[in-house]
Amino acid sequence: SQQGEEDPQALSIQEGENATMNCSYKTSINNLQWYRQNSGRGLVHLILIRSNEREKHSGRLRVTLDTSKKSSSLLITASRAADTASYFCATDGGSNYKLTFGKGTLLTVNP
Amino acid sequence: SAVISQKPSRDICQRGTSLTIQCQVDSQVTMMFWYRQQPGQSLTLIATANQGSEATYESGFVIDKFPISRPNLTFSTLTVSNMSPEDSSIYLCSYQKAPNYGYTFGSGTRLTVV
Numbered sequence: 001s002q003q004g005e006e007d008p009q010a011l012s013i014q015e016g017e018n019a020t021m022n023c024s025y026k027t028s029i030n031n032l033q034w035y036r037q038n039s040g041r042g043l044v045h046l047i048l049i050r051s052n053e054r055e056k057h058s059g060r061l062r063v064t065l066d067t068s069k070k071s072s073s074l075l076i077t078a079s080r081a082a083d084t085a086s087y088f089c090a091t092d093g094g095s096n097y098k099l100t101f102g103k104g105t106l107l108t109v110n111p
Numbered sequence: 112s113a114v115i116s117q118k119p120s121r122d123i124c125q126r127g128t129s130l131t132i133q134c135q136v137d138s139q140v141t142m143m144f145w146y147r148q149q150p151g152q153s154l155t156l157i158a159t160a161n162q163g164s165e166a167t168y169e170s171g172f173v174i175d176k177f178p179i180s181r182p183n184l185t186f187s188t189l190t191v192s193n194m195s196p197e198d199s200s201i202y203l204c205s206y207q208k209a210p211n212y213g214y215t216f217g218s219g220t221r222l223t224v225v
Contacts, residue, residue: 035213042117046213088153091212101154103153
């Protein structure tokens with residue numbers, strides 16, 4: 001069963017704008033991860049945030065985690081056309097090394 | 112992180128036939144994972160493949176339909192058996208370097224069953 005639910009399902013913005021995607025999950029986690037997928041290809045790991053962390057940065061990416069609300073957000077600043085992709089959150093429960101994926105957000109960045 | 116080479120990248124198959132997908136990792140990894148991504152959907156875990164033991168299948172997936180081999184710590188195969196159009200999906204393999212690391216994914220196999 002799907003653990004995470006992303007919103008929005010689709011997001012269209014102009015180059016240079018910021019994009020924010022949200023993820024909610026249902027059970028306790030060891031960490032939460034964000035992935036990018038370009039046009040149905042393989043997934044690329046973007047960033048991981050542990051359950052005891054509240055915020056993490058990596059380049060133009062900022063991830064927050066609120067375990068009390070069981071939610072996370074991914075912010076991409078100063079977006080580029082090359083950021084156009086599907087973005088998935090995935091939770092790692094820790095006990096069995098399995099990832100459970102959300103439904104994903106399709107981000108379109110218009111030049 | 113180790114690199115995963117997955118092949119074939121895509122195939123079009125006749126219903127009733129089988130397709131074997133291969134994943135090769137360039138270093139030894141303990142567990143490998145196989146996922147299915149149906150059109151427009153998210154990823155669903157099919158099974159976890161451990162070297163030296165039978166794969167562990169998730170609810171809704173059975174060994175007769177998706178047999179998995181894991182002959183050594185760098186290689187795994189997933190077979191999609193007796194295919195029907197409903198099996199048309201992207202299939203992906205992955206592994207995790209260590210706990211609290213991101214997972215590395217193969218480039219995916221886009222399967223179309225006609």
